Amino acid sequence: MGIPGRKPKPTELRIIEGNRAHRPLPKPVKTAPLLPPCPQWLSPIAKTEWKRAAPLLHKLGLLAREDMAAFAGYCENYAVVTQCANYIKRKGGYAKYLCGKNSQTVPHLVAMNRAWQNLRAFCAEFGLSPSARGRMEVPDAGEDEDEDLD
Numbered sequence: 001m002g003i004p005g006r007k008p009k010p011t012e013l014r015i016i017e018g019n020r021a022h023r024p025l026p027k028p029v030k031t032a033p034l035l036p037p038c039p040q041w042l043s044p045i046a047k048t049e050w051k052r053a054a055p056l057l058h059k060l061g062l063l064a065r066e067d068m069a070a071f072a073g074y075c076e077n078y079a080v081v082t083q084c085a086n087y088i089k090r091k092g093g094y095a096k097y098l099c100g101k102n103s104q105t106v107p108h109l110v111a112m113n114r115a116w117q118n119l120r121a122f123c124a125e126f127g128l129s130p131s132a133r134g135r136m137e138v139p140d141a142g143e144d145e146d147e148d149l150d
Helices: 011-017 044-059 065-090 094-098 107-126 130-135
Strands: none
Touching (some): 065 107, 094 107
16 A cells, blocks of 8 residues: 555745645755756657657756656657547547447557556656646746855
8 A cells, every 4th residue: 555645745845836725845856957868768758748848857957867867757658649639530530430339448549548547647746747837836037045145
């Protein structure tokens, strides 16, 4: 069995969203300030998503070299969703593809739905959902809370 309750958010994400509860924030684990390289084993669609999203997440401090495997999982699930959706589209769309079939056993739809579930889980890990972005407060570049004003 796993640990009960919600997973704690990364400290960096809590700082971006704002510490509304005013509880002391744990010291974040220091990670390498380098953007992780795109793994060569990713599919072409996944590589495209990596090149699109990785620099943005890294700039916000939400992606480091240590996160390479988790972010690769996000990108590969994005590729599976895209490939399955393209296949269904080539077959004439959902109505034609599912005509006379049980939607629970059609392979491409089952794979796409599972990849969507995985994608949503990865989005929660990296703060990539619309609701997560709505809660985020990115500090201005000029603001620095550690700086003493004289």
